[in-house]
Each structure stands twice: as structure tokens, then as C-alpha cells.
Amino acid sequence: MADRDLRDCFLNTLHGKAVDKVPVLSVTQTGTVELMKKSGAAWPEAHFDAEKMADLALSAHTIAGLEAVRYPFCLTVLSEALGCRVNPGR
Known part of the structure; x- marks a missing residue:
């Protein structure tokens, strides 16, 4: 099926x-x-490298065939936007 x-x-x-x-x-x-x-493109690098983030996000469409792309990958971006420090873990 074409993207359109x-x-x-x-x-x-x-x-x-x-x-x-x-x-x-x-x-x-x-x-x-x-x-x-x-x-x-793997975590945790894909959380901090824009190209890897885009590669991983787009793979949901290009590899898995999902119609929508989801990024960033978690809700911590909301906390970070409000000034909270987030421990990215491993």
C-alpha cells in the first residue's frame, strides 16, 4: 500500500x-x-541522538508497517520540559 x-x-x-x-x-x-x-538504532542512544531516534521511530512504519510513527519514546520528555532531571538508566 502506498504512503498516500x-x-x-x-x-x-x-x-x-x-x-x-x-x-x-x-x-x-x-x-x-x-x-x-x-x-x-537502540536505546539508550536513540533517546539522545536525533538521527537514531528518527531511524528507530520510522522503523515502526518502514519495517513493521504501522501507519503512525511515535517519538519521542517515552513521557519523560514532559518532565524534562518542566525542568526535572531524568536518569536515563541503561
Whole structure:
């Protein structure tokens, strides 16, 4: 399915129109271990390197076929925007 068709399908779904395939997305997380391996972009580096973040986020569409892309990968960005220090862990 072409990207334009995916976009139209997604928008038609939002507008309550009939579609031949229900769009699939993850609103909370797409950075799986398998996608990290296949995209060559893994955590924790993908949280701090814009190119790796984009590679991993786009892999949800290009590799897994999801219609939507999710980034950043967690909600700590909200805490950081408010001035909190976040320990990225490992």
C-alpha cells in the first residue's frame, strides 16, 4: 500500500468513513528490541541522538508497517520540559 493510501485510510477512519483495512498504530511505544536490531538504532542512544531516534521511530512504519510513527519514546520528555532531571538508566 502506498504512503498516500495509508494516509487516506487513516484520515477516513478518523472521519468515520468505511475503509478496507483498519489502520494500526501504537500510541505509547514502538521501540521494540526487534526494531532496534533491524534499524540499527537502540536505546539508550536513540533517546539522545536525533538521527537514531528518527531511524528507530520510522522503523515502526518502514519495517513493521504501522501507519503512525511515535517519538519521542517515552513521557519523560514532559518532565524534562518542566525542568526535572531524568536518569536515563541503561
